[in-house]
Amino acid sequence: MKRLLVFSVFAVFLLLATVSAGNLEIESISKGDIVIREANNPAYFDLVIDNKGNADTFEIYSFVGVTFSPRGTFDLPTGKSTVEIGAFLGEDLRQTSGALIIEYEIRGQDTGITKGNLQITVIGAEDLFSLKGEDVVYGDESVKVILKNRKDVTLPDVNVKLDSPFFTYEEETSFQPLEEKELEISFNKNITGFYADSYNIGGEINFVDASTSVEGSFNYVEEESSSSNKEGSGFLVRTVLLEKVNEGNVNTKIELKVTRNVLTRLFTTFDVEPENVERRGLFIHYAWTGNLKPGEKISVVATTNYTFPFILILLIIIAIVIIRHVFVVKTLSVKKRVSLVKTKGGEFALKVVLHVKSKKHLTGVRLVDKLPGATKLYEKFGRRPDEIDEASRTLRWNIANISKGEQRVFSYVIYSKLRVVGRFELPSAYAIFEEDGEQKTVQSNRTSFASESVSSDY
Structure with missing residues (x-):
């Protein structure tokens, strides 16, 4: 039954497409x-x-609200000729929908009238295009949109405008019959706050009039993704932003x-109380959690004040230095005194006295002093130093042994x-000695002389 119906429709179409009357046999393509x-x-x-007859002048027309081009008359020689015609439907016919059978007539001046039929389909502009976008994954840089001409009609000079929450697009193009265009549209991958879902694409298409x-x-495909950021500032008061x-x-x-260790945790505060605190050995682990929507963030500011431990460490270092200094002084001390000496010739002369005192028995002590500039050693006074280095103006005395309290x-x-x-x-004098296998040095006080006074120590 179906085959019979298809054959019947095809036969009717052939009858419509091919007309033979008088001297003209017409096939419409x-x-x-x-x-x-x-x-x-x-x-x-x-x-x-x-045209099986003589050459003639013809005109094509219709009485059912259709006009044709070419307008006016045209010549047909004897034999086969191909004439391209355009059929313009009147207002009433264009308001219909679907297939129409249009009767036309070709009249020759000498040949007479030949009738034929054309099948024309009327559609609305809304039936022309279909639009579909491919799936988009978070981070994609473009989206593919398929715009298809669904009908067997050529469409030149088409203006396409598309819009969605993620992109806008405009292009001038043209379509061949049933052509499908794949549009590569730049995608704003930095947009945030949108859930995975199906999103609409709206479009406006303009062509001819x-x-x-x-x-x-x-489809905006589901994708979990997060980014971390850490910024720090300050030295003694260290502030760290984590988000x-x-x-x-x-x-x-x-x-x-x-994470903080057992010491730094004592000096650390947070702008938001941690939800979970866990200790593992010498480290304390703090944690915050949040169920974030797309585009939302969680942030914590950790402030560690190192001022107190810094001051404490500095005081400890100072205490160690003082204790060590006191300990060394108690072991061996050197004091230097100076006094004016009157001379027969009126030269400027000073007597320098060095006192070396030990709190414990020491061996191999070396006492060193240095002559001030522009002065000379008067060698006829006191015990001559064991070594005199004239180049460096240095005096040295070697003390083989010195007893406790001596x-x-x-x-x-x-x-x-x-x-x-x-x-x-x-200049200050100094002594070099060994204690517990370690070489140590101790300096004397600094000494000066004012020309109008006897002596001064400090």
């Missing part, structure tokens, strides 16, 4: 038999006409962690032919 209601575009056909809207959709952002498109449980005194005289005015500074 569709070159675009679709008329868009809003665009007033013609349907195009090629009429293959076999017509316009229509088109709708489609694409995590839900950059995905689904609600995500995100955890933020901070004090040794060394003195010498220096003089200068230059007159001294004001304050005269003398």
Whole structure:
């Protein structure tokens, strides 16, 4: 039954497409038999006409609200000719929908009238296009949108405008019959706050004198993604900002962690109380959690004040230095005194006395002093130093043994032919010795002489 129906429809179409009357045999071939209601575009056909008679002048017309191009008359020679015609439907016919059978007549001046039929389909602009977007994954840089011309009609000069929450797009293009275009549209991957879902694509398409809207959709595929950021500032008061952002498109449980040791935890505060505190050995682990929507973030500011431990460490170091210094001084001390010596020739002369006292028995002690500039050693006074280095102006005494509580005194005289005015500074003396296998050095006090006074120590 179905085969019989299909054969019947095909036979009717052949009868419509091929007409034979008098001297003319006409075959109509569709070159675009679709008329868009809003665009007033013609349907195009090629009429293959076999003129079996003499050459003649013809005119094509219709009485059912259709006009044809070419307008006016045209010549047909004897034999086969192909004439391209355009059929323009009147207003009433364009308001219909579906297939129409249009009767036309070709009249020759000498040949007479030949009738034929054309099948024309009327559609609305809303039936022309379909729109569909492919799936988009978080982080994609573009989205593919398929825009298809669903009808067997050529569409030149088409303006396409598409819009969605994620992108906007506009392009001038054209469509061949049944053509499918794949549009690669830049996707705003930095957009946040949108859930995984199906999102609409709205479109407006303008061509010739017509316009229509088109709708489609694409799927924003579920994707969990987060980013971390850490910023620190300050030295003694160290402030650290830690944050995590839900950059995905689904609600995500995100955890933020901070670790401090048993000492630094005493000086650390948080702007938000931790939800969980866990101790593992010498470290304390703090944790915050949040069920974040797309685009939301969780942040914590940790402030560690190192001022108190810094001061404490500094005081300990100072105490160690003082204790060590006191300990060394108690082991061996060197004191230096100076006094003016009157000379017969009126030269400037000073007597220097060095006192070395030990709190314990020591061996191999070396006492070292240095002559001030512009002065000379008066070698006829006191015990001559064991070593005199004239290049470095250094005096050395070697003390082989010194008992606990024993004090040794060394003195010498220096003089200068230059007159001294004001304050005269003398360098500090020092002693070098070994204690418990370690070499140590202890300095004397600094000494100076004022020309108007006897001596001064400090």
